[in-house]
Amino acid sequence: MVKAVIFDIDGTLVDSVDLHAAAWQQAFAKFGHQIPFERIRQQIGKGGDQLIPVFLSREELDRFGRQLEEYRSDLFKREYLPRVRPFPLVRELFERIRHDGKRVTLASSAKKDELAIYKRIARIEDLVETETSADDVERSKPYPDVFQVAAARAELRTIAVLCGGFAEADLSATGCIAIYRDPADLLARYEESLLARDQPPPPEVPILLT
Numbered sequence: 261m262v263k264a265v266i267f268d269i270d271g272t273l274v275d276s277v278d279l280h281a282a283a284w285q286q287a288f289a290k291f292g293h294q295i296p297f298e299r300i301r302q303q304i305g306k307g308g309d310q311l312i313p314v315f316l317s318r319e320e321l322d323r324f325g326r327q328l329e330e331y332r333s334d335l336f337k338r339e340y341l342p343r344v345r346p347f348p349l350v351r352e353l354f355e356r357i358r359h360d361g362k363r364v365t366l367a368s369s370a371k372k373d374e375l376a377i378y379k380r381i382a383r384i385e386d387l388v389e390t391e392t393s394a395d396d397v398e399r400s401k402p403y404p405d406v407f408q409v410a411a412a413r414a415e416l417r418t419i420a421v422l423c424g425g426f427a428e429a430d431l432s433a434t435g436c437i438a439i440y441r442d443p444a445d446l447l448a449r450y451e452e453s454l455l456a457r458d459q460p461p462p463p464e465v466p467i468l469l470t
Contacts, residue, residue, distance in 0.1 A: 262455055264363035264389075268470035269370060271424020273350050273382050273443065277304045280341040287332035288315060305424065307350040307369040309333065333371075341374070346382040347417070347423055349444040356450055366391040396445055421446055421469045437452065 271277040279371060281301040288295050295315055308329040354364055362458045364387055368375055372393045379385045422431050423442035431439055438454060440446040446469075449454055 261278050261459070262362060265357055265363060265455065265469055266365050266367050268305075268370040269366060269375065271377050271426075272343050272347075272421065272470055273384070274346050274378055275376075275423075276303065276340075279343055280304050280336065283336040283340045284311065287328055287335055291328050295326055301425070304396060305369070337374070341377060344378070344381055347442045347444065351383045351387070353443045353447040353450075354384050356447060357455065358387055360456070362455070363389045365389060368393055369457045 268272060269276075270280060278301065281297055281304050284300045284304075285295060285297055288300070295313060297455055300311075300315075301428070303314055305415055312329060313321060316328075336466065338351070364384075366375065366388055368391075370378065370393055375391060375393045379388060421438070421440045422428065422436070423440075423441070428439055440453075446453060446455075
């Protein structure tokens with residue numbers, strides 16, 4: 261039986277993927293790189309330490325990589341973070357999961373201060389039992405460190421969903437065992453979902469909502 265659920269944040273609970281991509285595009289432009297929006301958007305979900313090397317040479321990374329990441333972080337918090345909105349029925353989904361006696365944890369590449377703001381935006385501050393941020397791991401996503409730390413802290417299995425704008429075929433190809441439109445869709449179909457099933461998931465297969 262599922263005892264707990266790990267949630268990613270960006271593109272899962274809050275509508276922030278396009279805003280992150282826009283902030284990165286503006287930051288790269290500041291440092292002389294004109295990069296198409298869609299190319300950057302395809303990389304959203306990674307931490308900055310994994311995203312920046314996709315677009316910069318080693319020499320550029322050494323010369324201004326840290327400055328670019330700091331500029332992007334300040335820019336996002338100042339101009340884009342106030343525009344982030346939650347997806348519909350996120351709180352209601354969390355309440356349903358908690359009503360079933362399951363624990364909820366968050367695993368994000370965001371910094372702790374950003375994660376706190378996201379929880380306020382989604383109105384889930386009182387419903388999250390544990391959380392893991394970029395400050396807790398050595399390597400950000402797509403490395404699994406952030407999820408491994410979250411699982412170790414919460415002693416839980418994991419699940420999977422979509423709403424960050426990535427193609428369903430791409431998500432299926434990565435091995436997602438169930439795909440929902442957004443948190444509201446999962447809530448509407450909760451009783452037929454893996455979250456509500458009595459059968460235990462295979463111990464070697466984690467469940468992740470991302």
